[in-house]
Amino acid sequence: MSDSTFPPKPFFGEELASCHPNGETLELLARRRSTVANNMDHPGPDADQLNELLRIAARVPDHGKLAPWRFILFEGDARAAFGTVLRKAFTAANPDAPAELLDFEEKRFTRAPTVVAVISRVTENHKIPEWEQILSSGAVCQTLLIAASAMGFAAQWLTEWYAFDEEVKQALGLGPSERVAGFVYLGTATEPPRERTRADLSALISRWAG
Ligand SMILES: Cc1cc2nc3c(=O)[nH]c(=O)nc-3n(C[C@H](O)[C@H](O)[C@H](O)COP(=O)(O)O)c2cc1C
Numbered sequence: 001m002s003d004s005t006f007p008p009k010p011f012f013g014e015e016l017a018s019c020h021p022n023g024e025t026l027e028l029l030a031r032r033r034s035t036v037a038n039n040m041d042h043p044g045p046d047a048d049q050l051n052e053l054l055r056i057a058a059r060v061p062d063h064g065k066l067a068p069w070r071f072i073l074f075e076g077d078a079r080a081a082f083g084t085v086l087r088k089a090f091t092a093a094n095p096d097a098p099a100e101l102l103d104f105e106e107k108r109f110t111r112a113p114t115v116v117a118v119i120s121r122v123t124e125n126h127k128i129p130e131w132e133q134i135l136s137s138g139a140v141c142q143t144l145l146i147a148a149s150a151m152g153f154a155a156q157w158l159t160e161w162y163a164f165d166e167e168v169k170q171a172l173g174l175g176p177s178e179r180v181a182g183f184v185y186l187g188t189a190t191e192p193p194r195e196r197t198r199a200d201l202s203a204l205i206s207r208w209a210g
Pocket residue numbers: 032033034035156157158159160161181182196
C-alpha cells in the first residue's frame with residue numbers, strides 16, 4: 001500500500017487538522033445516494049483499497065475507545081458459499097417457499113463483488129452505555145459508505161431478513177452481545193441512482209426556547 005494512493009495513516013500523537021474545508025466532500029455528502037445491490041457489478045475494492053476503507057471506517061467516534069464493532073468480509077467464492085447458509089435459514093423460516101425464491105435468497109451476497117458485515121459488539125455492564133456503543137457501529141457503516149463513494153465505489157447499507165435470523169447469526173459466529181449493524185455492499189454501479197424523496201426538515205427542526 002503506498003501513501004501516494006491513500007492518505008497516510010497519522011502516527012499516534014500527530015497534530016491533525018481540526019477541519020478539512022473541502023467543497024468536494026460537501027458535494028459528496030449533499031448528493032450521495034446508495035446504489036441498490038441489484039445494480040452492482042465488478043469491480044469492487046481490491047485488497048489494499050478494502051483495507052484502507054476499513055481503516056477509515058474504524059476512525060469513528062467511539063466513547064471509551066472500546067472498538068464496539070468488528071468486520072466480517074465476503075469476497076470471491078465466499079459470497080456464493082454463504083448462500084448455502086442463507087438458503088437453509090430461509091427454508092427453515094419459510095418451509096413453503098418456492099424454489100425460485102430460495103434460489104434468489106441463496107444468491108444475495110453475489111449481487112456485489114464485496115460484502116462487509118459490520119458487527120456491533122457491545123461490552124455489557126460497562127460505564128459506556130450500550131446505546132452509545134451501538135451508535136458507534138452505525139457511524140462505522142455510514143463512514144464506510146462515504147469512504148467507498150470517495151474511492152469510486154457504489155455502496156448500499158442493508159440488513160434484510162438475514163441480519164436478524166438466529167441461524168445466520170450463528171453461522172457468522174456472532175456472540176451473545178453481537179448483532180449485525182449492517183451488510184455494506186460495495187461494487188460498481190451498472191446504472192446511476194436517482195434522487196429519492198427526502199424528509200421535510202422544516203417539520204423536524206425546532207429551536208429550544210425554554
Ligand atoms: C440500518 C439500516 C438498514 C437498512 N436495511 C435496508 C434493507 O434491508 N433494505 C433496503 O431496501 N434498504 C435498507 N436500508 C436503506 C438503504 O441503505 C438506503 O439508505 C436507502 O435505499 C435510501 O437510499 P440513500 O442512502 O441513497 O438515501 C437500510 C438502512 C439502514 C440505515
